[in-house]
Amino acid sequence: MASSADRPGLAPARVLPCGEAAVLVEVADTRSAIALARQADARRRAGSERPGDPWALVGEVVPGERTVLVVLAGPAGLRAVRSDLAALAAVVTAGSAAETTQVGPLEELLEIDVVYDGPDLAVVARHTGLTVPEVVAAHTGRPWTVGFTGFAPGFGYLVDGDPRLTVPRLADPRPRVPAGSVALAGGYSGIYPTASPGGWQLIGRTSAVLWDSDRRPPALLRPGLRLRFRAVGEPA
């Protein structure tokens, strides 16, 4: 659900209004959003070294599931950035449609060790019609891609996993989910960076540190990063 299974015939990008200092570009799928966000971020970095470049006024590039939000400091430069984005989006959409590989431009593959003993494993198995070992095999069997972020610092919505692992959120969210909990909901996987309330189905836990404000960069995950889960016993 998070990315379109059929690559040909992607819908053209749409540039949508988002106030006096931002623009939202809607693209066909998560992969296109990641690609466009990268292009926009590169444009922003290049612009930041050129005085007078409207992209020097861009403060944030925020990928969503099928969108990229670009936020400027104020109304100045919005028109120029909007028209540049439309052009970038057209290129990205054309490029994505031509791709035949599963995932776009590859970067390193992050491995995350998981102890699969989550309290919702049996529920997930029942919901998906898989056995518990099959759930673990599906979760570890192919790499996931960080599609976009939100919910909490360092939380990434992981997409492009095994589509059989699509499960609903809990009807009653837990008041406290421990940091490092590995979870599933709505076709995504995710890892809770810090202890927080949470409504996703918990299948395991990792000792990986997803967020550390004193680390550079503070977030382990960033949009576009690919990662693979590995089933282990108790973490060392």
Place this chain on the structure above:
Amino acid sequence: MNRALEVLATGPLTLVEDLGRPGYAAVGVPRSGAADRAAYLLAGRLLGEPVGRAALECTLGGLVVRARGSLTVVVTGAPAPATLDGRPVGHAAPLHLPEGAVLALGMPPTGLRAYLAVRGGIDVAPVLGSRSTDILSGLGPAPVRSGALLPVGEPGPGGPSVDVAPVAAPPGGAVTLRLTPGPRLDWIAQARRLVDTPWIVSSRCDRVGVRLGGPALARAAAWADAELPSEGVVRGAVQVPADGRPIVFLADHPVTGGYPVVAVVEAADVDRVAQCRPGQPVRLAWTPAWP
């Protein structure tokens, strides 16, 4: 001696805020920062300080501080009646606090958030380049507690050059917020109901957002059962959640959201809605100049 503000009382909520931590939204970090940016920035200007020094954001008064060392301060935003050692002092007017002087902020007659800024800034440890408390993500310093000793930094060169800023107090009556269309305006039926409805600020308002009470906005038929894929959200975004009552997002808004953003409040008016109290009437109006 080390200059500091000794906190004797905090009122309902006092937080350290500056201009926030821009540039981290892509890894899930809201910008945060002062809810009423204009009032916060005015305080810094009145003190002749470089932009971005941290100040105290005091909600509904009740903040009492004692000067440790000789300090220059100013109060802006909601006109909390201030006293210096019991004597009334002016609003938006820089004042000198000698060692040991006690400054107390009362309940403002209108508005929600007053800013107490000090020359040198509140010098607590920054997180990702900002001293702002973000109540959504939990980043930044904990809310200010009674008994805290808040260190004050080194003042920049210069100093106050005006005695008082003649700024209008936040209104206590109806407030009109100017809007431009958002990316998902077509997701609600009868978009004009957004601007025709007399809204009321509900009690569910904090630094994340202000929920408006009134009749529910219905979904457009084309999107009745649709789920919006999560997308980036801006400060001032007017989001319509499942119950149909709009939320105007403030400084600590989530970086992405899965409900349609139907309009965006102009930056200057986000400052104004950040000063609105529960029960206050709000009208939404399209910006005439929008092309």
